[in-house]
Amino acid sequence: MSDLISAKRGRPGYDQRAILDIAVAAFNEYGYDATSMGALAARLDLSKAAIYHHFASKEELLELALDEALTALEGVLAEEGALAGAAIDRLAYVLRGAVQVLAAKLPSVTLLLRVRGNSQVERDALTRRRAFDHMVSALVLEARAEGSLRSDVDARVVTRLLFGMVNSIAEWYRPEGLEDAAQLADDVLTVALDGLRPRS
Amino acid sequence: MSDLISAKRGRPGYDQRAILDIAVAAFNEYGYDATSMGALAARLDLSKAAIYHHFASKEELLELALDEALTALEGVLAEEGALAGAAIDRLAYVLRGAVQVLAAKLPSVTLLLRVRGNSQVERDALTRRRAFDHMVSALVLEARAEGSLRSDVDARVVTRLLFGMVNSIAEWYRPEGLEDAAQLADDVLTVALDGLRPRS
DNA sequence: GTCTATAATTAGATAGAC
DNA sequence: GTCTATCTAATTATAGAC
Numbered sequence A, B: 001m002s003d004l005i006s007a008k009r010g011r012p013g014y015d016q017r018a019i020l021d022i023a024v025a026a027f028n029e030y031g032y033d034a035t036s037m038g039a040l041a042a043r044l045d046l047s048k049a050a051i052y053h054h055f056a057s058k059e060e061l062l063e064l065a066l067d068e069a070l071t072a073l074e075g076v077l078a079e080e081g082a083l084a085g086a087a088i089d090r091l092a093y094v095l096r097g098a099v100q101v102l103a104a105k106l107p108s109v110t111l112l113l114r115v116r117g118n119s120q121v122e123r124d125a126l127t128r129r130r131a132f133d134h135m136v137s138a139l140v141l142e143a144r145a146e147g148s149l150r151s152d153v154d155a156r157v158v159t160r161l162l163f164g165m166v167n168s169i170a171e172w173y174r175p176e177g178l179e180d181a182a183q184l185a186d187d188v189l190t191v192a193l194d195g196l197r198p199r200s
Numbered sequence C: 001g002t003c004t005a006t007a008a009t010t011a012g013a014t015a016g017a018c
Numbered sequence D: 001g002t003c004t005a006t007c008t009a010a011t012t013a014t015a016g017a018c
Helices: A016-030 A037-044 A048-054 A058-078 A087-104 A106-113 A120-145 A155-171 A179-194 B016-030 B037-044 B048-054 B058-078 B087-104 B106-113 B120-145 B155-172 B179-194
Strands: none
Touching: A016 A037, A016 A048, A016 A058, A016 A106, A037 A048, A058 A087, A058 A106, A058 A120, A087 A106, A087 A120, A087 A155, A087 A179, A106 A155, A120 A155, A155 A179, A155 B155, A155 B179, A179 B155, B016 B037, B016 B048, B016 B058, B016 B106, B037 B048, B058 B087, B058 B106, B058 B120, B087 B106, B087 B120, B087 B155, B087 B179, B106 B155, B120 B155, B155 B179
16 A cells, blocks of 8 residues: 555655565565565665664564464454354355455465464464464364265365465465455365366 | 484484485474574584585575475476376376375475575576476366366466465475375365365 | 684664754 | 664684694
8 A cells, every 4th residue: 555654744754554564575575584674674765773763673573464464363263154153154154254364464464374483473473373273173173073074084184275275375366356355265165165076 | 314324334424415304304494594504503413614514505405405396396297197198187196296295305395385586596496396386287277178177266276276285285294104195195186176075 | 524713794773863 | 753873693604623
């Protein structure tokens, strides 16, 4: 959107949000560790010191972005569609929601999916992410128990292949329209549930 | 396997292969950029200088690992099963082969899948990886043209979801047996082709 | 094949002026 | 809100001894 406050006012200078957006974009392009504050400053056409006026540390940039992604994902699990109904419907709802969060918060979710656990901030994010994964995992087990999912494939493998499909979207999806993400979510569910063989 | 030459001979010291294996494991655990030569040396219980006796640079470690992964993947495309027969069978053969390469060369393929293109070595690896991806992409188009794959989902999306499933295996698969990878490849093809709904 | 010591550079972060 | 200048620590890599 607007990178500079000056876009809406005559004043020069960035605000926190604008810097964070550009930082996350850089982190995703080069990797968090490979993105130096110097390189980030150059990208902002700003001095390093100016960034430290807005953020206490490089890691704070990471922390804010990861929290944004996690809060959005966790929000899906709290919605009604994730809490009531047949397990297969709740599972479908959560997968659809995850795809839409991925599309809506693509930069921060992409960053989240690449976290390795090198610091406390990263480990805390991984813990929250795993909690989300476990909830989906439980839904897969429930849906299988109610007979809505095939049981001739290991449930853990099923869960992980589902996450593989959904999470990989971060690697190639580029937002183009509003309806786009919903279509993509439909495609994921179609492939996951019905497979790629032609309709008989 | 054997980390130290001393395992089979009285001499102390590492050989190139042993160092490379441990280096790639560290790169995968912390990320390439986040793994310093100092940390690697500590992990090897060796001085940094000793590593430089075996390798010219940190990047050479990366280059050798990426080449190993790419050579193995490219090998699948050169096998007979990938060259002759119905497109759907060639596609299945390549996907199965990719899963098995992933399992057999898990560390180097994992590293490959995380490359961002920050150096010439990384960009060259990405170029080779994209060539592989394009071959698989062409197989998807062929299989769809012959009527073996559904055509109500965008072909690019199909290809990417397939890669998403296969590549995500690097994030969680841990080798346990020889038959394990073949079973996993079967599961991937089952889910991808027939979907998760129960058999009717 | 490995070591200690060190060079040269870059990293994240701060001080203080404007 | 941004700057220049700077600090300290860490980084990749090399020199030369054993």
